[in-house]
Amino acid sequence: MAHSFFDLSGQTAVVTGAARGIGAGIAARLARAGATVAVADLNAEAAADQAEKLRAEGLAAFSEELEVTDPSSVQAAVDSVLARQGRIHALVCCAGIAGKALPTWQQSDADWQSVIDINLSGVFNCCRAVLPTMVEHDYGRIVNIASLAGKEGNPNMVAYSASKAGVIAASKSMAKETALHNICVNAISPTVIRTPILDQLTEEQVNYMTSKIPRARTGTVEEVAAVAHFLASPDCSFVTGQCYDVSGGRATY
């Protein structure tokens, strides 16, 4: 049964990084609102399991394997969704990694590059692949998951912070390019959300980030998914080029 708010019946949404964590939560939320959801992830097996879980709830979902750093893999996944569904109404870019928690002078070329490739180029690759069909149909909603680190800069996370600042700026650029095509592009900046990505960080790093949150706790996947749901829906019609913080009050600007 679809929600009466932000109804997505008849729509198709692609969620990258949806095999687990925040992406999985957003995929579930959009499916419960009536969308058919492509659970797109590098981890094909986990993506298939996640889609199966949603179908077991009576929701519409299928999985797509994609490597966001590889433009041909991204294009193949988008083409496959279009062949199956005909349209892509919403894209949520959630695939991302934290990278190594080390000071800048101890980060290798590969440490820097892998985070930039996945978190920033990955978002570019996915948006570039879906925008032509959104422009053609004069409708689209894109939600890019950035991070508070992209606004404030977390110590020992130089590539991550820079990549997420890039995601916020790229979202604003694309929003302006597409504003006359009824396409809205927005970013979300969560603070610490309890998901497996935190396993890449030390407990000290997680405690440092949590200590900066006025709400004095970590956020939940559902709290991020609620904001993503609005931004991915037709109700989000006059909001574009914005960055929504889901941060328990951490950011003050």
Ligand SMILES: NC(=O)c1ccc[n+]([C@@H]2O[C@H](COP(=O)([O-])OP(=O)(O)OC[C@H]3O[C@@H](n4cnc5c(N)ncnc54)[C@H](O)[C@@H]3O)[C@@H](O)[C@H]2O)c1
């Ligand atoms: N968890 C947090 O505290 C937090 C805070 C702010 C922002 N974020 C951002 O939210 C997003 C999701 O984070 P999460 O905590 O759910 O992480 P997660 O590690 O639980 O899930 C990330 C998913 O992305 C997929 N992925 C990784 N690299 C990929 C690639 N190259 N191509 C395709 N898929 C790939 C993984 O397989 C995984 O399923 C990330 O962009 C992250 O930076 C997370």
